[in-house]
Amino acid sequence: MKPVLLLLLALSGLLSAACRQTSSSTPSQAEINAIGLKRGSITMCGPATGPQLGTAAFGTSCPSAVQPDFNLALSLLHSFEYDEAEKVFARVIAQEPACAMAYWGVAMSCYHPLWTPPSPAELTKGAKAIALAQRLPGKSARETAYIQALATFYQDWERVEHKTRALRFEQAMATVYAEYPQDHEATIFYALALDAAADPTDKSFVKQKKAGALLQGLYPGQPNHPGILHYLIHTYDYPELARLALPAARQYASVAPSSAHALHMPSHIFTRLGLWDECIASNLAATESARCYAASAGLPGHWDEELHGLDYLMYAYLQQGKTQLARAQWHYLDTIRQVSPVNFKVAYAYAAIPARYVLENRLWKEAARLPPRPGHLNWEQYPWQAGIIHFARALGQAHLGQPDSARREVATLRGLQEALLQQKDPYKATQVQIQLLAAEAWTLLAQGKAEAAEQRMRQAANLEDRTEKHPVTPGEVLPARELLADMLLQLHRPQEALGAYEANLTRHPNRLNGLRGAAKAAAQSGETVEAARYQQQLRKLATVALNPEAAVAHLSLYRRP
Template identity: 60%
Template sequence: MKKVFIKIACSFFIILLSAIIACNPRNKTPSNESILDLNLKQGEIAVCGPADKQFGLVGFGTSCSPKVQKDFDLAMALLHSFEYDEAEKVFAKVIEMEPDCGMAYWGVAMSNYHPLWTPPTLLELEKGTKAILIARSIKQMSKRESAYIDAIAGFYEDWEKVDHHARSVRFEKGMEKVYRDFPEDNEAAIFYALSLVASASPADKSFKNQKLAGSLLKDLYSKQPNHPGIVHYIIHAYDYPQLAALALPAAKEYSSIAPSSAHALHMPSHIFIRLGLWQESINSNLASISSAQCYAEQMKMKGHWDEEVHGLDYLVYAYLQKGENIHAKSYCDYLDSIKEVEPVNFKVAYAFAAVPSRYVLENQLWDDAANLKVWEGFPWKGYPWQRAIIHFTRLLGSVHTGQLNAARIELKTLYSLHDTLENQKDVYKADQVLIQIKASQAWLLLKEGKQEDALKMMRTAADMESKTQKHPVTPGEVLPASELLGDMLLEINRPTEALQAYEVDLKQHPKRFNGLYGAGQSAKQSNEIDKAAYYFQQLIAIAPNSNRDELKVAKAFLEKNKLGI
């Protein structure tokens, strides 16, 4: 009831503000009351990098006075690295110095949209809407600036009635118009590229939007090599197995362009992981985690910043692929010790579910998987997709330890979480849980002695997953369905088919530890000596410091067959 009252009150304010603006078309400087009502984030920004090169270089011309230009450009650089809270602080500073700088309110609206992340909250949507109304009340702006404001206004318009993706498409169309109308404006091209990636359909396997975005950005890269948005959005545009190699140069540069941004330090690992560059991913996330810890300290947070937790997810994943369990376990334990995070959000929920799940599943610690414990005080009810990971892990652990009744109970929970996501009309996440359901059913059928039914169901799960891209928040599925299919085929002594499944998986998830080992074992059992050697040699190359037993098997095979290690 309280939430409804707040929403009605905020809606009334927006209507009232619109009426005031409509009745006063000559209004130039917003009132102090309307600015205060935005409840803007305030304060100094945190700087955790070298003094001479912090967030990259952006030059965004506006009709605002020269006295605010430096701060405006800094806010833009922060915005391009998704440092949304810090960007809003600097836009707020610009507003304080010059309340009739219309583009500063545009910046506030952009800071509360955050494309490619989770949709804005109710409060963020209301703040963005109010900022746009104020921006439109200021008449001393260029046609270009008005076009920018119109583009983001399309995202906020009718947000109570129109879904997030449809409004993201509106923003894309709005930015396309800005790009077409002002071809000399590089920022228009950069934001248009971002809007293309944000509005891309997950079902489009031609990657039309992403390729167009990448093309626009690569044309600008040589002209503005220190622009954070260009390299950042190249990474996002090509964050797919089929395209990742195209983003490798940008991934190698981004951290040096914006070293004070924890997100900029982390983001290259998206591409490194796509290409199986595990050590590079480890280095990237160690730097990001350190920067995030510095940020939390400077902001005097009671707990940890969400960017640190996000980096831990990617870090543990990379350590597991190198078979370095000691390091992986130490960071799992460190995550488990964290009891306060700011803010609590979707990526925090994902990390707290995925990190411990990955550790036990990748190492086939089935007893630990069946009895997986996670942070009990966390508000899991609000995150059904992430919560499903926990129950999927427990289910696989129960299946592999012969506790089929316990597994069936976990399966019922997965069904319930899937229904919740469907009722929320979150099709992507509902499908992700459905893949887990299919895989779970397959392993239950296998343990019930129904091999062909099990394989049919597991192939269905693998086929579904092959048609679904991973969410940007995650380094990858906790266990890829195609890899699980290979595991199942190997378990029932069908190594030739298992090899085919692992090879399909390795195209999507190159150099995964278990994928390489499974492929090597399948080839070995199929008497394909050269293929077995190929996969075992790759395994040894990516995991030179691992003490996992799989390395002993691989080395013994190569030595027995007098093949090089």
Template identity: 60%
Template sequence: MKILLVLCRPVLSLLLLGLGWGCTEKKAVPSRKALNELSLKAGRRLSCGPAEPKLGSVQFPVSCGATTQADFNLGLKLLHSFEYDEAEKVFAAILYRQPDCRMAYWGVAMSNFHPLWTPPAEPELRKGAAALKLAQTLPASSPREADYVAALTAFYQDWATVAHPTRCLRFEQAMQKLAAKYPTDTEATVLYALALTAAASPTDTTYARQKKAGTILSALYAGNPAHPGVVHYLIHAYDTPTLASLAVPAARQYASLAPSSAHALHMPSHIFTRLGMWQECIASNLASVSSAQCYAEQAGIEGHWDEELHGLDYLTYAYLQIGDNARARQQWEYLKTIRTVSPVNFKVAYAFAAIPARYVLENKQWPDAARLQSHAADFPWPQYPWQAAMLHFTRLLGAARTADQPGAEAELRELTRLHDELVRQKDDYKARQVAVQLTTGQAWIKLMQGKNQEALTLMTQAAEQEDATEKHPVTPSELLPARELLGDMLLALRQPANALVAYEASLRKHPNRFNGVYGAGRAAEESGNQAKARRYYRHLLSFTQPTGSARPELQAARDFLTKQVALQAVGAPRLPWPEAEKNRPSYDRNTP
């Protein structure tokens, strides 16, 4: 054996130089059985929109051969628009033709990561980790491809024992090194920007990572205006109140850049919602919902695709902000017909809870809010405590506003239980969101009990809690902004000047919200600031476009403006607030 080894070394030194392998056996290409064990998505790739699929432009050279390059680029374009199922189909097809294509395994693992959505479920984590393990059994075709696989492995490694946020930070650090190592590699830089946004903490209101990602992507944009990842991730990076205006050009471009993606049609509405651009938001989600319905039909999905419900939530919210109760109610009535959705996930639970809750809360239909039930009674709500909490929060506010103390306290206990469950699950972000609802609920119960100062203290705390945490990107907004609710409470306690301060602070974060603008107008009117009241009421009338019966706030705004014109014409004095308030109608409505 020693002689053999001595002889082997010089011979193999030559072989190592000429053939690239040594005494160890060359690693085998994964078998068909190994591929089948990944349970890869397969079948005809589905696409709605233009006859010729349009998803933007990506060029990412891989070492899998010229015949594979176009397919790999297609998979990457789908990946950049979060069409994860279709992307996996493309990468799977490559692997079944060419099981030694290392980067296709990387593509499968990226398709199961979805950095800006909810954390991958266990089956997705298993699949992604297994795909990367197979990639690592292959000889490295290039150091660059090996580095890509290693960077993504930083996320999947020890997934069963290491928390998702920690692994996102590891992925960010790995992509930073990769982008620095290959400065001319556009994809490395784009994915580093994505990793930055994915690793951003929802409690960091300086938005340090998002700003860094936005700066990186903005620099790339000039040379890559048709790159779906550059445009898409710019929207995500700037999806915050203080940064949203920077993403308007990207938002206006993305849908036309990738109209074959339902998500690309929807995504601009994140920015439009942030800026109160309601007509643009409506148009975006009408297109997205239609595309999602088309996709479900093509895919043979039983029932509805989850992306459709996501669009419906944004659509309902936008209709409510323009005072269009008729069309907002249409979305709710349509939602009631939806029984089966695929896949069942975070977005579906959110839409089932938020759409009906938004309608009754925005319209201040407190008796209806107090008895609100989801039509999806058989939905697995215990798996989604945050979304279930929205229904209980709605009922709590309804009970408190209708002086039903036992009902309000029962809902408060249920909210407490759900909050504790999220704490037990170590889901800090959602636990904080429910904590805001808990504090808000306690505040309105105190107000119902006549404990006004305690109520204001609690409601102020709730507003501060909410201000310290960014909303989740899947949502168009909180059910009701806490600071806007603080304004409502201050108005109820006849402190209109303070209420105006609260409404204006809320509007800086939630521009063009119907109730925020109306509340500011009413608070200005009641505090004697006629010029500001005129400005807010005129602004409310400028962006609202109701169909059917109009919301009474709009008539109140028109009446005020008409009286102001009349008073100015005759030089008559304005009625003092208590006298004017006697004739003001109630806007707590009990019917749709």
């Protein structure tokens, strides 16, 4: 055989092998189907001109034809519209099954940092998607870095706890950020990873401040980037830092009005700063958008995001003394029979909305017999949320002079705390412990054991001061230090009560009961100037509650289309 012919045969064999390798490395349809991708057209509610989600872009090695969809999915991802983002990433995969970054996008949609840890089903899906992304050839070094960073989160997820894997992702994204300092998306996702891995007990806010500096550095040049605005709000969602996020909070909803979550998120900062009018406007828009989404997407019942916004609405109305409108949230909640999906924030809203109303209004008889609603919800799956109901009952019974009944509620709280410790959920166990200590304190006071009661109440307040609230809630159903102030006032120690009220108002500005208590304590202490100052704040804050007819008219806003 001639040398030239031998050479051609060898080259042909090499090309054939290369083709076979490329073909085998592209996921089969069976492998793609095994991921269990969400599919279908995206559902968005908002401006009639079409989806408005801000501007985010990520150059990939995938064909240019799918780049607009990839950027759309990225914008949805940055606003935590995870289901819709996954649908668009799935659409990219359907067009270009070899697009590695689309599988990365699916895995990111399953992670949802800053929220609840992924379920086993989500972790399984994310792990399958990121494994396919790792296998695919033709990726750039930058894309490989992103994929490998996310793979550290999914690695050994069956055996390694969520917190450890979140820390691994943070460290991996630090490397990506260092290797690609001009890549703005690397900076943004690194900031997100820092926030997700931050220690909730770290009062120096080391990681949050680092994330904030990174995002603030990008903000002037990209004022319409949904991730920058969104993550600035989360980064600074603390009493000590909240004012730094106010510009982002006042811009985010206008940048991404098609996202119900983007409409709601600014209210985190408005709540922290006691800006109740803005908080109410934010959540009226968000809950309306959530109802529209549920109807448009054909969800069975209501969307979970709506109930989240209702809890924030309840809290804000109560702080303005709008009792009828606050009560309307509870009445409306009682009409909701089905929610999709049922999860921890749905259970939280079902527990917190009625508890807030009865406790803030000092309706001790209603609090003492507050039932867990809806009855069909499996409350055993949600010990933290169930604890809110028992906390409200204990306070109601203690204030009615029923310490024996209150002690039974305290015992239940102790059991719920133990359940959370067994589940290795220390944060939620601590939240129940705070309520347990407070409930025990008021039970002891009802028994005439003032010294022991004060000791327990101080323990609760100090423990709460060392922890931060979860993003699921606008605030504690009753702040522990405010409860301590109430107790000191009841014990005829107004000067000490005033100090406790003032400390609580620093962390919870413009709380109606905090201002009322401070005004009363100041007056009883002979602090006439301080009493007048608090009375002035109350007149400015507490608008006259609307009449029942206005409340009924307002309730029409909540009727599902």
